[in-house]
Amino acid sequence: MFASQGWCGLAAIATSAVGADPTNMFAPAGTPANSIFSLSMLVLGVTSAIFVIVSGILIYVLVRYRWRKSGDKSEQEPHQIYGSNQIELSWTVIPVLIVVMLFLATTRVIYTTEHARKPADALDVTVIGRQFWWEFSYPKLGIVTANELHVPVSDPSHPLPTYLTMSSADTDHSFWVPRLAGKTDVIPNKVNTMWIDPQAPGLYLGQCAQYCGVQHAKMLIRVYADTPQEFAAWVAHQQQPAVEDPRVAEGRDVFMHNACISCHTIRGTVATGRFGPDLTHLASRDTIASGSVPNTPENLHRFIENPANLKPGVLMPPMHLNSHDLDAVTAYLTTLK
Amino acid sequence: MATQTPAIETHNAAASKPSRPLWLEVLHGWVTTVDHKKIGLMYIGYALFFLVVAGFEALLMRIQLAVPNNHFVSPQVFNGLFTVHGTTMVFFVGMPILFGFGNYLIPLMIGARDMAFPRLNAFSFWISAFGGILLYYSYIGGSGLYGAGSAPDVGWFAYAPLTSRVFSPGHSTDYWTLAVLLSGVGTIGTALNIVATTISMRCPGMKMSRLPLLVWLYLVTSCMTFVAVGPLTAAQIMLMLDRYAGSHFFDTQAGGSAVLWMHFFWIFGHPEVYILVLPAFAFANEIIPVFSRKAIFGYPAMVAASVGIGFISLGVWAHHMFTVGLGPGANTFFVLATMVISVPTGIKIFNWLATLWGGKIHFTVSMLFAIGFLFQFLVAGLTGIMLSVAPFDWQLGNSYFVVAHFHYVLVGAILFMLFSAFYYWYPKVTGRMLSEHLGKWHFWLFVIGFHLTFDFMHIPGLLGMPRRIYTYEADRGWMIWNMIVSSGAAIQAVATLLFVFNMVWSYFKGAVAGADPWDAWTLEWSTTSPPPAYNFAKTPTVASRRPLWDLKHPEDPDSNYETEQHLPRSSQEESL
Numbered sequence: 001m002f003a004s005q006g007w008c009g010l011a012a013i014a015t016s017a018v019g020a021d022p023t024n025m026f027a028p029a030g031t032p033a034n035s036i037f038s039l040s041m042l043v044l045g046v047t048s049a050i051f052v053i054v055s056g057i058l059i060y061v062l063v064r065y066r067w068r069k070s071g072d073k074s075e076q077e078p079h080q081i082y083g084s085n086q087i088e089l090s091w092t093v094i095p096v097l098i099v100v101m102l103f104l105a106t107t108r109v110i111y112t113t114e115h116a117r118k119p120a121d122a123l124d125v126t127v128i129g130r131q132f133w134w135e136f137s138y139p140k141l142g143i144v145t146a147n148e149l150h151v152p153v154s155d156p157s158h159p160l161p162t163y164l165t166m167s168s169a170d171t172d173h174s175f176w177v178p179r180l181a182g183k184t185d186v187i188p189n190k191v192n193t194m195w196i197d198p199q200a201p202g203l204y205l206g207q208c209a210q211y212c213g214v215q216h217a218k219m220l221i222r223v224y225a226d227t228p229q230e231f232a233a234w235v236a237h238q239q240q241p242a243v244e245d246p247r248v249a250e251g252r253d254v255f256m257h258n259a260c261i262s263c264h265t266i267r268g269t270v271a272t273g274r275f276g277p278d279l280t281h282l283a284s285r286d287t288i289a290s291g292s293v294p295n296t297p298e299n300l301h302r303f304i305e306n307p308a309n310l311k312p313g314v315l316m317p318p319m320h321l322n323s324h325d326l327d328a329v330t331a332y333l334t335t336l337k
Numbered sequence: 338m339a340t341q342t343p344a345i346e347t348h349n350a351a352a353s354k355p356s357r358p359l360w361l362e363v364l365h366g367w368v369t370t371v372d373h374k375k376i377g378l379m380y381i382g383y384a385l386f387f388l389v390v391a392g393f394e395a396l397l398m399r400i401q402l403a404v405p406n407n408h409f410v411s412p413q414v415f416n417g418l419f420t421v422h423g424t425t426m427v428f429f430v431g432m433p434i435l436f437g438f439g440n441y442l443i444p445l446m447i448g449a450r451d452m453a454f455p456r457l458n459a460f461s462f463w464i465s466a467f468g469g470i471l472l473y474y475s476y477i478g479g480s481g482l483y484g485a486g487s488a489p490d491v492g493w494f495a496y497a498p499l500t501s502r503v504f505s506p507g508h509s510t511d512y513w514t515l516a517v518l519l520s521g522v523g524t525i526g527t528a529l530n531i532v533a534t535t536i537s538m539r540c541p542g543m544k545m546s547r548l549p550l551l552v553w554l555y556l557v558t559s560c561m562t563f564v565a566v567g568p569l570t571a572a573q574i575m576l577m578l579d580r581y582a583g584s585h586f587f588d589t590q591a592g593g594s595a596v597l598w599m600h601f602f603w604i605f606g607h608p609e610v611y612i613l614v615l616p617a618f619a620f621a622n623e624i625i626p627v628f629s630r631k632a633i634f635g636y637p638a639m640v641a642a643s644v645g646i647g648f649i650s651l652g653v654w655a656h657h658m659f660t661v662g663l664g665p666g667a668n669t670f671f672v673l674a675t676m677v678i679s680v681p682t683g684i685k686i687f688n689w690l691a692t693l694w695g696g697k698i699h700f701t702v703s704m705l706f707a708i709g710f711l712f713q714f715l716v717a718g719l720t721g722i723m724l725s726v727a728p729f730d731w732q733l734g735n736s737y738f739v740v741a742h743f744h745y746v747l748v749g750a751i752l753f754m755l756f757s758a759f760y761y762w763y764p765k766v767t768g769r770m771l772s773e774h775l776g777k778w779h780f781w782l783f784v785i786g787f788h789l790t791f792d793f794m795h796i797p798g799l800l801g802m803p804r805r806i807y808t809y810e811a812d813r814g815w816m817i818w819n820m821i822v823s824s825g826a827a828i829q830a831v832a833t834l835l836f837v838f839n840m841v842w843s844y845f846k847g848a849v850a851g852a853d854p855w856d857a858w859t860l861e862w863s864t865t866s867p868p869p870a871y872n873f874a875k876t877p878t879v880a881s882r883r884p885l886w887d888l889k890h891p892e893d894p895d896s897n898y899e900t901e902q903h904l905p906r907s908s909q910e911e912s913l
Contacts, residue, residue, distance in 0.1 A: 114668070
């Protein structure tokens with residue numbers, strides 16, 4: 001019935017072996033997450049040992065010194081013991097030694113993570129937390145996107161980390177992708193940095209870890225670790241201007257003549273708003289609504305009709321478009337590959 | 338006076354026999370009282386009411402989280418629930434219930450007739466009580482004149498700038514601010530009273546070195562309150578200035594600092610955890626020895642450890658801020674400070690174990706809860722060590738692992754020890770025993786519910802589930818754990834109802850307790866149950882830490898040993 005901490009940890013690791021947990025911190029896939037994992041195993045080992053010893057003594061004492069009605073004919077009180085300086089000293093010194101050991105191990109990981117040397121070819125990404133989505137921009141590459149962060153995979157023999165420079169446009173947020181690194185808070189009026197180096201290609205999930213308002217729960221993060229070729233192709237594609245497809249000119253007109261443009265940017269058009277996600281390559285993303293639903297025409301249609309349908313508390317208002325305009329603008333947005 | 342008072346009592350009783358007092362008279366008696374016992378009971382009753390209310394809020398949240406993408410409550414309602422649940426449990430359950438026990442017990446344990454400042458005592462209670470009412474009034478008046486009411490939804494630590502008027506329009510945040518502010522005023526008043534009472538009201542012979550450990554710990558906790566509540570109150574006033582007078586302390590859009598609020602809040606918030614847990618230690622220090630039939634092991638070490646915890650706890654607050662970006666230097670300092678606090682905490686656990694060692698342990702319901710406390714506090718301490726390791730905290734911080742950890746402290750340690758204290762002191766307060774039979778049901782149901790909920794709550798945290806989300810994605814593998822957690826919550830609710838029923842039933846039908854049902858050793862057991870308004874007909878005089886032991890064992894009193902307190906009582910072969 002009494003589950004120990006070590007047991008909790010083991011259960012989590014056991015379930016991770018099945019591969020069903022995309023945000024398991026005990027399935028690290030990058031250097032910071034790896035060094036935290038090793039340190040956490042040390043800590044779990046030490047605390048589990050303390051748990052076993054102390055709770056073992058507790059159980060022994062409870063069984064050995066329980067009062068037995070039958071065996072205790074005498075009404076006598078047990079022998080009174082008031083204390084012992086030697087014993088007090090021993091159970092002060094031993095914990096102090098354990099603390100020193102854990103402290104030194106911890107300090108090493110703090111400095112190797114927070115004071116890591118930045119390679120010259122590291123990728124820079126600026127992360128802006130917003131209610132309730134993420135803006136990712138690549139200042140040296142001229143790319144702005146949202147919620148789906150593409151980074152190159154990092155070969156351990158030739159590390160290629162991505163450095164995230166982070167701040168918030170409104171309330172506090174926290175960037176947390178457990179398989180890649182610990183979380184770092186994203187705070188307005190403060191610039192924080194962290195780095196990630198996914199070592200295997202694939203998709204890494206995470207989400208905002210600091211309560212930021214109504215829709216904190218659906219402020220999800222998707223990090224795509226691309227092979228060098230994939231990443232180069234993705235960059236080249238994102239640097240293209242928005243697709244101009246004459247077949248959806250009507251939807252484009254709806255977009256450009258409504259309030260959409262005051263919040264959204266579509267590069268090369270009059271839409272230069274900065275309040276909502278950049279839509280230049282919206283259709284190249286897998287999800288909408290901060291990663292909470294797949295980017296299908298149906299979901300897009302529902303979202304534009306009334307964003308609160310999919311994400312109650314979202315700051316985008318319902319645009320009250322008639323169904324014809326709604327269909328047209330949805331068709332336009334689906335062409336923005 | 339002392340000889341006259343009983344005579345007056347009997348005269349009154351005889352005069353009022355034909356007609357029982359009107360309920361209005363009873364009410365008037367309670368509202369205007371300055372008696373430390375009645376104020377203590379009002380604190381406890383008030384806290385128990387809010388315990389049930391905030392527990393109900395927790396149940397609503399657990400229903401919402403039982404399955405992914407649930408629509409049981411809206412995100413707005415959920416965010417209000419966790420804010421009000423946290424605020425209520427800390428400020429309007431934890432603080433008042435602990436001060437209630439302190440109020441009731443401290444004068445009785447030091448042989449005094451009341452607290453040092455009875456009227457300040459009443460003022461502190463009522464101001465705290467109005468704080469709680471103000472918090473809940475937000476559900477009616479939160480949005481101001483033109484909207485429906487709304488609960489504050491900024492989280493119990495209300496990080497800036499979410500509390501600014503831009504992000505929190507309406508008045509719900511103001512109700513939260515004022516509620517916490519008022520409760521802080523009451524807290525300071527009561528803490529002041531406890532310190533003054535302990536310093537100046539002790540009966541003859543009760544030197545500080547003979548003070549019951551419970552009173553020592555309340556003294557430490559009250560001194561910590563002076564340091565901790567000030568910054569919180571200051572921060573609340575600054576927040577109000579920001580919201581209504583155009584200042585920019587926390588207004589990041591005008592150059593204010595969000596991190597400043599975090600420092601202010603946690604320099605209160607972390608000592609607060611120890612302010613809440615030290616009284617639980619205090620109960621354990623009285624209850625574990627009595628049911629082991631042995632003196633507490635290492636009294637001086639226990640006092641030193643408590644004072645040590647008090648001091649160190651003032652320097653650990655930024656372990657709540659390892660992810661804020663304070664830099665490796667600050668992080669390293671707070672790692673060390675936080676880890677060091679585990680040393681005096683460990684000393685306490687070891688001393689309790691040594692007290693049990695060689696005793697004759699009586700498994701009353703009170704003792705069962707105390708043993709649950711020992712076990713769960715051990716676990717909570719160990720998860721605390723994990724969280725003190727800053728890099729591990731970068732993963733665990735703000736996840737459900739943290740939620741599990743602090744509920745292990747607040748429920749597994751503090752609430753268990755409170756239940757233990759209820760079973761232990763209820764006979765003194767009411768003159769009747771709580772039913773041990775119902776109590777055993779209460780204990781086992783609560784233990785099962787607690788471990789289902791809070792053991793399994795660690796796991797979704799390790800699997801990446803952040804706290805304060807009203808729903809979660811189905812593909813994250815969190816559902817099974819959340820189902821188990823929610824089912825445990827339901828069992829705990831049943832157990833708590835059983836406890837409430839036991840309290841009511843035993844008040845009328847419980848076995849008559851007598852003055853000293855547990856064969857205990859501190860002064861409160863030397864007077865009648867319930868104690869008269871004046872506590873002691875004759876001010877007692879004590880010669881050791883266990884005055885009633887000395888009375889019961891005149892052939893072998895404690896006072897023979899306390900000058901050489903570290904030597905075992907008899908020869909060396911009987912030592913550990």
